[in-house]
Amino acid sequence: MAKIMPLEECSIDNHIDDHVDQEIQDCFSIDAPKCFFVFAGAGSGKTRSLINTLTFLDKERGESLLMNGKQIAVITYTNAACDEISKRLQYKPIFSVSTIHSFLWDLIKSYQADIKEWVTRSVQKEIEDLKQKQLKGRGGKAGEKRAEEIKKKAERLAKIKTVKKFSYNPNGDNVGYDSLSHSEVVKMSTEFIATEPTMQDILAAKYPILLIDESQDTKKELVDALLIVCEKYKERFIVGMFGDTMQRIYNDGKDNLANCIPDEWVKPVKVMNHRSANRIVALANSIRSTVDGQKQQARSDAEKGIVRFFIASTSDDKEDVEKKVAELMARDTGDIGWNDDTQYKSLILEHHMAASRFGFSDLYMPLNNSGKFDTSLRDGSITELSILSKIVSPLVTAYQSGNDFEVAKIVRKNSPLLNKEAFASELSDQTKMLEKAEAAVEALMRLWADEKIPSCLEVLKSIRDTGLFKVGSRVDELLTGFSQGENEKVTALRNALSVPFYELEKYSSYVTDNTRFATHQGVKGLEFPRVMVIMDDAQARGFLFSYEKLFGAKAQSDIDVKNKREGKDTSITRTARLFYVACTRAQKSLAVVAYTENVKSVKDTALSNCWFSEDEIYML
């Protein structure tokens, strides 16, 4: 009788790419080290190969590297990816996993004299350039703005002379003349790496192995600098890049990276998509055929999978449309997960679209429109919002559900009324302290009495007045009325925080990834069983992407035509790549929803590109 093999062993073709990990491991040979470049489509197991490689390196080289004070550097695109990779590597000290900005800052931050010299030169040059423009310019508003900029830069230049130590926070706002901007750090450090032999020595000695995830979006200056160091230190510096040119969605990545990789680098090829069902892989291939024609195959044990394309008018009610889409998906797939909005992921183009769908627009828009809070708004780290969402909101929930233990725990952990210093100064009468803390909690909770819902400002006022939690001096400014000439951040925050407290809670759920919404860009690297990709240019305010152009509903601009003629990236190719990233997150079923001004063109394009068939399309 024939031996019955486990399914995994039967489907030999599912192991078609297994040689890739071995090819990568061979690059770390002591005698003939090589750099490598693993570029492969979505779901092909690049992250898995990265982790396998690191696990192998830990086992084979970990001890000797650590003993010599060296580390293996891993550069990822986001903090979330850093956390995930560090966790999977069990936080072992042999690895230094960081984002590009932290990596570069760590490398250069102790060279303060060089930093000072570079910044001084750079600001001087900026002033010079502005002065040149001023001479040629026509004055008017632009001229006034330039004059203001020249003045500000001259002030910074004067202050830079006195700076002893420059600071930089890779994850936040960098204000103040002694702090460096994100672009300054990238420009300066990559320039150091590309041109300073000492910095090249330090880099190669500290991190003899450097692996980069999502390298299609790695800043081009860094890629160029690393290529220089690789060439110079062939014997003792190995760079490994993992990525996919079709998933390049940020403009600062290196265009046509694949063509810049030296011939002697090892370039293993992967052809399988381990993530998605057959129909989704076929769609991904046909989207890709409009850009580079690379094809993947699904696993032999992959499900059939379902894709549907829903076309709606821009003026339709979005909530109704998306509800109907989920119902139709549940019906067509027979998968009840589509009936539960916590079980599928809706991918929107910009955060404010999640804000309007999930109900935190009034909080989000003033902050977004001010343009003063970049990443901190997106990751929820604006100080006042963070206190309200991370401390006050759980406290209110615990109190309202009668969980006294949890209330006490939150207060003890976070309140200055019960911290060590408070205990030290009230040694004789600690009950007094406890009573004070209790009274502060009661005062806060009275804001919710009689089914009232307080505004975020009222909540901040209560905790500031009672001292229940430390709020910082900006809250005093927020709680006084608007004054001419005040900091724009304060004005934006005051407007945002005048909303009912529940909007803050919704915002907080969104930034902590506890809602069904995420952006097309933000889900890079992730996967979900059910995905709804929402394309809605009318609601998106950026101009880098245009689904209407991709689907032929809007004409190409003259610039698009010119860029295309010159073989450059256009808003259409950029959008095709974003569309590819969004669709390839789906494992089992995928709904694509297009809101358009031109229903017919969208349908015609979907059919003529063979992205969807007639029976997969719904006109809503």
Ligand SMILES: Nc1ncnc2c1ncn2[C@@H]1O[C@H](COP(=O)(O)OP(=O)(O)OP(=O)(O)O)[C@@H](O)[C@H]1O
């Ligand atoms: N060789 C394999 N055998 C079985 N499953 C695999 C294999 N490689 C990857 N997978 C699974 O396929 C999915 C995609 O893998 P991974 O995230 O590593 O792909 P990726 O190439 O990094 O994807 P993307 O570029 O789309 O982010 C994961 O669920 C992973 O566990």
